Amino acid sequence: MNRLFNRLFLSATVVVLLLFVALWQWLQLNHEFSRNQIQQSLHLQLAEHMAHINPLLSQGITSDAALKEAFHDFMLLGPSFEIYTLDPEGRVIAYDAKEEKIKKDRVNLSQIQQFIAGGDLPILGTDPRSTETQKIFSVSPLVTENGLHSGYLYVIIGGEDYDSWQALINSENQPKLWGATIGFWVIFALILFVLLLGFFTRPIQKLASDLTRLKDAPLEENLALPNRYNGSLEIKKLSEHINHLLQELNQQHQQVKRQQQAKHDFLLHLSHDLKTPLTSLIGYIDTWLLSPPEERQAEYIEYAANSGQNLQQLLSQLLELAALENGQISAQIAKINLREVLLDLNQTFAPRAKKLGITLDFNVTDQLQVYTDPQLMRRILNNLVDNALRYTPKGGTITVYSETHHDQTWLAVEDTGAGMHKHEVEALKQLSMQQLNFEPNQALPQLGVGLAIVRQLLGLLKCRIDIKSTPGKGSHFMIELATH
Known part of the structure; x- marks a missing residue:
């Protein structure tokens, strides 16, 4: 997991899965919106036709007892529909269902008025059989023989039976669909991101390989990375900075070598400078010692003393130079x-x-x-x-x-x-x-x-x-x- 490729791959896979879930939800919502729009458009005049062909409804009758059988017949022809009559205030009057199934006894009239006025579809209205969900519908005003407004014929499109069958089918097909879709996307994401990450991280792999090769190369060579990192501006800049550092390192290495050589040559000259008075000192002393006592000359001791002073001066200068180079002065x-x-x-x-x-x-x-x-x-x-x-x-x-x-x-x-x-x-x-x-x-x-x-x-x-x-x-x- 410490490799850049692995971390990028894992992060990208998680991001793709999250994007897939978000896309799936969006597609589901968009599909539901389109389906509702089509269904409501196809059944736009459904309630009007039902009210026209039924004698009771065409006369503006909304009572429960008179219409229950008619509603039953309509719902046999269209099992996905739920039919209600409403009074002018939106209260539910007649329906073909058990009374305990009715969760709301009043329908919001604002959606009905929007539908009658020809608003943009889909328009969702109150579902009397649910306290939470809203559904598409078709509605038609009911008018008595005297021209009085007696209420509405309110038809839910895709009722409770429709929802039950759809839930049953989804429970069987949804796991397969989800599994197939997720499997496809995962495989697709794996292949795509392996290719993309391999392509984008190839310059980094080249850089790591070249640095490994340079690690074992001797400093005497002109160390430099090859100019082959064209996949990314950042990698290219990084290689240029590394080459600059390698160039400075090589220059410093050559400078250190020259300084070492200079010190080596300096020591050789210094040894010659020290050897001359030391040889003279020893020579005069040996000459004085080998001479017979009566022939020993004081000049030999004087010459030896002068050589000793020269030697002492050189040693003092050498100590002073060392102190200067060490920053002690x-x-x-x-x-x-x-x-x-x-x-x-x-x-x-x-x-x-x-x-x-x-x-x-x-x-x-x-x-x-x-x-x-x-x-x-x-x-x-x-x-x-x-x-x-x-x-x-x-x-x-x-x-x-x-x-x-x-x-x-x-x-x-x-x-x-x-x-x-x-x-x-x-x-x-x-x-x-x-x-x-x-x-x-x-x-x-x-x-x-x-x-x-x-x-x-x-x-x-x-x-x-x-x-x-x-x-x-x-x-x-x-x-x-x-x-x-």
Whole structure:
């Protein structure tokens, strides 16, 4: 019963049966109406003829004793008729029946007047032998020899005997007729609705079959439903919506695969970045341990310490990147003096730059007030300057300055180092890994931990970045600043 076909079939069958019963009742009423109309039309002048051929009635006599025998003769000729005489007020006077059969002793004159006036047939009048039902009739006024109105000759068409025989015949034939009719309609309804419901539910069955097939299909394929649901606009729309969802699911699946591949490649590069200082650290320590005590040089320990610091910095950056991707860091925007941040940055990197033979030049006015998160901005500049120191050769220059273009303030970090390739520049401009948009088989660029952190932090601060870089000539980073 949970299947749509079964529920529709059962509902439709019940509706058809109810409609059949209603139709049957309507046909019965219509048949009875037509029968009464025909019978009354055929016997329209019956009472008038009876009054004309009977000498007593033609003289306007309405008494019971005089007419009872005449009524008996008339009813022998027409067993379905019941004959009465009425006085001018409609009271029953004469009839041929036992007195206990008369249930009403007065007939409604309004129906008699309507009949005499030629009203639309059928006209139902009072049945003296019933307290509830009304029947068709024929009536004729009775007039005495002196021209006085003495009453009416009132003839019921289809009297009690007629009803008894009709009820007997109906009791024998009605069950057969009902059984045959209902059986025919049930079989007809079954065949019709099986065909119709099969036709209308065929698109749903196709849709269910296609979805079952897609359930076992691998996500690598372009999943889509075939365009073969033409039976119903709703089913067609549903298939289009499902295809749209499948397309989005496939795109998300491909995006997840690209992100997984990007993380895999990132880990490979990260392992290389970690391996270099770790190898250097172990190498210097081993060299120092293998050397005779009198030949052990302090420079080996210093080199090993520098490698350890590089390793520690990479691990810290890796933890920071993980915190950024997990949403554990949020921006706290405040109005700050950017020169104070740059002074701290200069104190941090000046000794290292001097040791590497690289010139650091920080040129920002004292009045530059910006709205940003000072801690996050400091991390961005730390990573950019650290990356520049790493790839700028001895004798190079790293410059940090502010400038205004079209009423927009920018902070520039410029170096004369190794530079970046075009695909690396485009990757850095993306604010998050989820916004990357590469072809499925295209290799994702790797930025290193520092630049990956820069990209995430710029996304938190909602800052644009403009990058110009040429391999072998250096890079120029422009960070948009909010001054109001």
